[in-house]
Amino acid sequence: GVFREQHPATRSHTSSSRAALASRDMDKFLKRKAGAAPSGAVLEKRYVFVIAPGAGGGDCPELVDALGSIGRTESISKWPSTFPGRMAENVSLLERTATAARSRAPAGSTTEVVLVGHSFGCRVICELLAKDATQRWPAILTSYPLFGPSKPKTPGTDRVATLKKLPSTARLLFVSGENDEFLRRDWVEGATGIAALRAALEEAPCTSRVVVVDGAKHNVLKVAKSRALAARGTLLSAVRAYLAQGEAAASSPSSSLKKAKTTGKEAEKEEQKASEDDPKKTKKQNTAESQKK
Secondary structure: OOOOOOOOOEEEEOOOOHHHHHHHHHHHHHHHHHOOOOOOOOOOOOEEEEEEOOOOOOOOHHHHHHHOOOOEEEEEOOOOOOOHHHHHHHHHHHHHHHHHHHHOOOOOOOOEEEEEEEOHHHHHHHHHHHHOOOOOOOEEEEOOOOOOOOOOOOOOOOHHHHHHOOOOOOEEEEEEEOOOHHHOOOOOOOOOHHHHHHHHHHOOOOEEEEEEEOOOOOOOOOOOHHHHHHHHHHHHHHHHHHHHHHHHHHHOOOOOHHHHHHHHHHHHHHHHOOOOOOEOOOHHHHHHHHHHO
């Protein structure tokens, strides 16, 4: 086929896998239950999702299962190291994997590679985006670990600082659990939870949207059985809306900032149907809201 053998530290998931079949069955069920496709967005391109896992590696089976209903997935199964001083090695592996996936796309095709991170993998993606703003990888960050177990010893080296390094050309979708423990730490002074993530992104130059999965912790798809369908629907709806917005922007490269903001509002209305959170707000809006509270 078109896709050849991967790097030993990566794993490819074919459309004939059990995960992909399960994804299609789940989507059919969601469609019957909700009366419409879980996405609400029609996509023109084909997508390959390169999944950057957490510090422990693995295939992120829940993400593979869900994203397999939209496109093809490839996973990095193991990182060279989680030691901060060796982050460059992880960035290099991710870049090679994503570039290889992009190069395997048939000539003239509309295939697009999307980086998808979970926890530690989100940090690696951010480092890659900060390294080279010209590549403009689409990126979906699930469960960004904003606060580590302990307070950073050196100012400016924390995970908030990582977000501040993101280029203005980056356009990211953040999907986090309502009760993510990596957004709440005893040592944190100030805002915690989703509010803390929003506040950090307000200081970042990138364009971002935050979507919240109700009842979820650090793994947005590992929830109680009663919430599983809703969590999956929230993720897929957010991902499809994000990809559709990217396709619209690509088809109109000369669009003004005003038009881009309008597109964002339209996407927000669509995502609200899946109980998703509002898009990134301005500092003025946040101040106004805090005064009301």
